[in-house]
Amino acid sequence: MEWSGDGIIIGTRKHGETSLIIELMTRERGRHLGLVRGGRSKKQRPVLQVGNLIAVNWRARLDEHLGMFTVEPLELNAARLLESRCAIHGIQLLSGYLRLLAERDPHVELYDAFQFIISHLSTPEIAGPLVARFELKLLEELGFGLNLDACAATGERADLIYVSPKSGNAVGAVAGEPWADKLLPLPAFLKANVADCSSEAFEDAMLMTGYFLERDVWLPRGMKPPIDREEFRKTIVKALPDAPAVIARQAG
Numbered sequence: 001m002e003w004s005g006d007g008i009i010i011g012t013r014k015h016g017e018t019s020l021i022i023e024l025m026t027r028e029r030g031r032h033l034g035l036v037r038g039g040r041s042k043k044q045r046p047v048l049q050v051g052n053l054i055a056v057n058w059r060a061r062l063d064e065h066l067g068m069f070t071v072e073p074l075e076l077n078a079a080r081l082l083e084s085r086c087a088i089h090g091i092q093l094l095s096g097y098l099r100l101l102a103e104r105d106p107h108v109e110l111y112d113a114f115q116f117i118i119s120h121l122s123t124p125e126i127a128g129p130l131v132a133r134f135e136l137k138l139l140e141e142l143g144f145g146l147n148l149d150a151c152a153a154t155g156e157r158a159d160l161i162y163v164s165p166k167s168g169n170a171v172g173a174v175a176g177e178p179w180a181d182k183l184l185p186l187p188a189f190l191k192a193n194v195a196d197c198s199s200e201a202f203e204d205a206m207l208m209t210g211y212f213l214e215r216d217v218w219l220p221r222g223m224k225p226p227i228d229r230e231e232f233r234k235t236i237v238k239a240l241p242d243a244p245a246v247i248a249r250q251a252g
Contacts, residue, residue, distance in 0.1 A: 001067070004057045006074060007032065008115060009050050010095035014040065020048055022069060024056065025098045025114060030105045034058050034069035047071060049078035051091045051118060077118055086239070087121035089232040090131060094118075096226050097138050100217065107141050110134075124239030129189055129197040131232065132205040135213060136190060144168070144216040148191055151175055161186055163208055184208040199240035206233050 007024030010031070015021045020039030024032050034056070039048050047054065053075035060067030081087040094114055101107055113134050120126040139145055145168075150157050152169035153176075162171035162183035176183050185204035189197045210225065218225060 001061070001063045001065075002057070002059045003029070004055070005029065006053060006055050008111075008118070009048060009052050009054065010098050011050065012039075012048055020044075021066070022048055022071075023099065024054075024069075025111055027108055027111045028106055030107055030111075031098060031101050031103050032058070033103065034067045036069045036071060044071075046076065046079075047073045049076075050095055051077040051081050053077065053115070081118075081121060084122040086124045086127055086232065086235045089228045089235060090121040090127055091118065093226055093228040093232050094131065094134065096228065097134070100138075100142065100221075110137060110141055113137060124236050125197075128202050128232075128236030128240060129205070132187075132202065132209060133190060135209040139209070139212055139216065142217060144212060146170075146212065148186065160191065161188075165211060168212060184211055197240065198242055199237050200242070202236055202240055203233075 005026055005028060007026040009022055010025050011023035013021050015035060018038050018040050020036050021033055022036055022039065024034070026032055036044065036048060038044060048071070052073065055072045055074055057070045058067050081091050094117065098110065098114065101110075113130075117127065117130045117134060120130060136146065146163065147168060148160065148163070148170045150170065151160060151172035152164055152167060154172055154174075156172050159173040160170040161173045162176040162180065163169070163186045164171055165182070165184050170186055171183055185208055187197070187201040187204045187208075189201055190205055210229070214225060217223075
């Protein structure tokens with residue numbers, strides 16, 4: 001068995017005295033592991049870092065085997081990411097999210113979003129809203145997608161400012177007013193590719209996505225919310241002014 005392609009490193013662990021097992025997120029083959037012989041050498045160490053984009057060739061006798069990777073660097077992002085507190089916590093958070101996916105199960109939109117966000121992780125004003133959107137997409141890909149297109153009570157598509165914590169459906173301002181204290185906030189920037197995001201809106205987004213991540217993902221797996229998520233949140237809130245900041249349009 002053999003294939004070649006590109007992938008972004010989302011994790012590594014030592015194997016024996018000199019080798020590494022690396023975990024990649026690939027576009028066509030999803031999350032994929034493989035052994036790199038000599039991966040802990042001085043030459044390979046800078047290449048095999050989380051966040052780096054590499055070209056790989058994978059070989060194994062049988063498809064279900066771990067297999068061997070040979071690697072070549074394409075984009076060495078790790079050094080740049082280490083210069084920013086926001087980027088450090090962001091790359092660890094996103095990599096951890098991708099490790100929740102089933103191995104070798106393609107998630108093209110998540111891969112494209114991940115690659116796009118990496119290039120913006122050092123800019124908190126852009127990174128924060130993009131990561132909040134990534135969390136929404138992650139919930140969808142894991143089978144817990146939210147319906148934010150229309151009001152669950154009226155079917156209207158305007159003035160959607162709440163989310164029902166029970167159903168995960170959007171709720172309009174008028175329909176939700178009597179139960180406002182029991183509903184979750186729905187920031188406007190989560191419903192558009194180009195929008196403004198204030199620190200308050202970002203906090204609301206993290207509150208909302210965090211509720212569903214904890215209920216549907218972390219608790220059923222016996223996990224606690226990632227420490228990197230809280231550190232990332234703090235960093236973004238400090239960077240975002242009360243006045244909205246324009247965010248980039250996500251590719252794809």
